[in-house]
Amino acid sequence: MSAKNMFLKPGFVRAPLQNGVGRYVCQLQRIVFKFCKSSGGSRGMRDYIEQDLVDFAKVNPGVVVYLKPRRHRSPVVVAEYLNGDRLWMSCHNKTHEEITKWIEVCRTQQGNNEDIRLRKYQYTDYPSVQGPWTPFTFKDPELNNTVLPNTKFGVNNRLPISATEQLRLMFEKQKLYEGDEIKTAE
Amino acid sequence: MNMALVRRFVPFLAKAIRIQQTTQAQKIHRWVAPTLMELKRREDKQGGKKFYPRNTFLEWNLEAELYAFGQRLNEEFDSDLLLQAFTDRSYVIKEEMKQKEMDFDIKMKDNKELVEIGESFIGAYIQNYLETVLPKFPMDGVKCIKNHLTSEAVLANISLHLGTKDIILAAEYPVDNFILANTFKAIVGALLDSSGEDRAAHFVRDFVITQLQGQDINEYWPIEDPWAMLTGLLKKDGATVEPRLIGEAGKNTLLACYRVGLYVDKKIISTGFGESIAVAKEMAAREALKKIFGTEDHMKPINFQLDGIPKPSSQSRYQIPAS
Numbered sequence: 001m002s003a004k005n006m007f008l009k010p011g012f013v014r015a016p017l018q019n020g021v022g023r024y025v026c027q028l029q030r031i032v033f034k035f036c037k038s039s040g041g042s043r044g045m046r047d048y049i050e051q052d053l054v055d056f057a058k059v060n061p062g063v064v065v066y067l068k069p070r071r072h073r074s075p076v077v078v079a080e081y082l083n084g085d086r087l088w089m090s091c092h093n094k095t096h097e098e099i100t101k102w103i104e105v106c107r108t109q110q111g112n113n114e115d116i117r118l119r120k121y122q123y124t125d126y127p128s129v130q131g132p133w134t135p136f137t138f139k140d141p142e143l144n145n146t147v148l149p150n151t152k153f154g155v156n157n158r159l160p161i162s163a164t165e166q167l168r169l170m171f172e173k174q175k176l177y178e179g180d181e182i183k184t185a186e
Numbered sequence: 187m188n189m190a191l192v193r194r195f196v197p198f199l200a201k202a203i204r205i206q207q208t209t210q211a212q213k214i215h216r217w218v219a220p221t222l223m224e225l226k227r228r229e230d231k232q233g234g235k236k237f238y239p240r241n242t243f244l245e246w247n248l249e250a251e252l253y254a255f256g257q258r259l260n261e262e263f264d265s266d267l268l269l270q271a272f273t274d275r276s277y278v279i280k281e282e283m284k285q286k287e288m289d290f291d292i293k294m295k296d297n298k299e300l301v302e303i304g305e306s307f308i309g310a311y312i313q314n315y316l317e318t319v320l321p322k323f324p325m326d327g328v329k330c331i332k333n334h335l336t337s338e339a340v341l342a343n344i345s346l347h348l349g350t351k352d353i354i355l356a357a358e359y360p361v362d363n364f365i366l367a368n369t370f371k372a373i374v375g376a377l378l379d380s381s382g383e384d385r386a387a388h389f390v391r392d393f394v395i396t397q398l399q400g401q402d403i404n405e406y407w408p409i410e411d412p413w414a415m416l417t418g419l420l421k422k423d424g425a426t427v428e429p430r431l432i433g434e435a436g437k438n439t440l441l442a443c444y445r446v447g448l449y450v451d452k453k454i455i456s457t458g459f460g461e462s463i464a465v466a467k468e469m470a471a472r473e474a475l476k477k478i479f480g481t482e483d484h485m486k487p488i489n490f491q492l493d494g495i496p497k498p499s500s501q502s503r504y505q506i507p508a509s
Contacts, residue, residue: 017347022392062258066245125400135435
């Protein structure tokens with residue numbers, strides 16, 4: 001995380017209002033296109049409005065589309081979402097294709113995600129169906145009917161092999177090989 | 187004028203901050219704080235920060251908004267009824283005062299009746315739905331969940347996220363939770379009148395009942411004395427419950443942990459753990475109650491797909507004594 005991200009509002013991946021559990025509601029509620037009818041910076045925006053906007057409005061009847069022509073000012077798209085977010089996007093000198101893609105982004109996202117730093121890429125309200133851990137959670141069931149003290153459960157096998165033991169094993173091994181050699185020599 | 191001043195100062199502010207990046211210490215120019223304070227003082231003198239409701243903007247079309255509202259939710263509303271549902275009483279009073287001054291009279295309807303219709307429908311439907319999807323849960327618990335779902339805060343949150351905030355006609359903005367919740371009830375009332383009971387029921391199911399998704403429903407029903415409740419329930423079936431200490435760890439330390447198992451006829455029904463034996467016993471009783479009510483941590487998720495208005499069979503439910 002860079003220092004820049006520290007000043008973003010932290011958040012989780014969440015669907016607003018359990019969207020999709022019942023039915024899906026498009027979260028974009030209205031979109032305002034502000035543009036100039038004559039200046040070159042609005043060229044792409046004007047193309048979009050002429051060619052694609054009517055189709056967009058037809059396909060998305062739940063989004064209110066407003067057009068706001070204004071003289072000699074650069075084009076802007078303002079998207080408003082159901083959760084109250086407002087996304088302001090400059091479209092100065094953007095081409096028709098770029099605007100089409102950005103509008104698609106506005107339509108499919110659930111709010112203004114620009115100023116949110118995701119703390120994790122997953123989220124749950126219900127972290128466990130097993131309950132919290134206790135010292136008894138992973139207890140060996142065999143312990144239930146064992147009489148203690150018991151050599152099986154009391155054995156200390158947690159330490160690594162000692163140097164003495166290692167030497168002893170090496171010695172045993174050596175003896176074994178020597179015995180073999182003697183046998184083969186005969 | 188204030189805004190113009192702020193706008194004039196913004197480039198200076200930006201410049202002031204940019205200079206800081208090259209130097210070590212954070213230095214904000216001496217004039218910044220006094221200027222901002224002065225601006226704040228002037229703003230307060232004018233009557234505080236002004237809130238401009240969305241429906242006072244130039245780009246606002248109430249008719250289009252109402253149409254889109256229905257389309258967005260995939261519902262067909264009667265347009266007059268929908269407008270009525272969005273009209274709060276405070277707005278009508280304000281309009282009538284205006285009209286009196288200007289000496290004319292146009293009748294307006296507020297959403298009071300729709301709120302009442304919607305409220306009773308929401309209450310009855312949620313009750314039926316919960317009784318059907320939680321067949322073993324006691325009626326007291328169902329009532330508590332219903333009260334949670336129909337509380338002002340929950341309904342206002344739903345209403346806000348359906349986009350009513352800007353469309354509501356009220357005397358003052360921003361609208362408060364009471365008006366938001368009322369508007370939601372009125373919308374259900376309007377839907378009931380325009381599309382019938384089934385559509386309204388599915389609307390409530392999809393937006394209100396789904397709020398239980400991912401929630402622990404036991405938390406909505408606080409049980410004061412789970413041990414007494416459990417023994418009372420089992421006494422009816424002629425069974426006696428016997429608690430036994432089945433594990434202890436870290437005794438006489440800060441991290442002590444005891445485990446208590448509850449037995450009926452020498453068969454374990456539940457276990458619970460806690461920092462003392464009494465707590466562990468209570469937790470075990472809670473676990474046992476969850477098992478009886480079918481609301482364990484690993485219960486099947488609540489069914490949010492029931493069609494129509496479910497009819498709860500008035501089966502033998504656990505009636506919990508008031509004590």
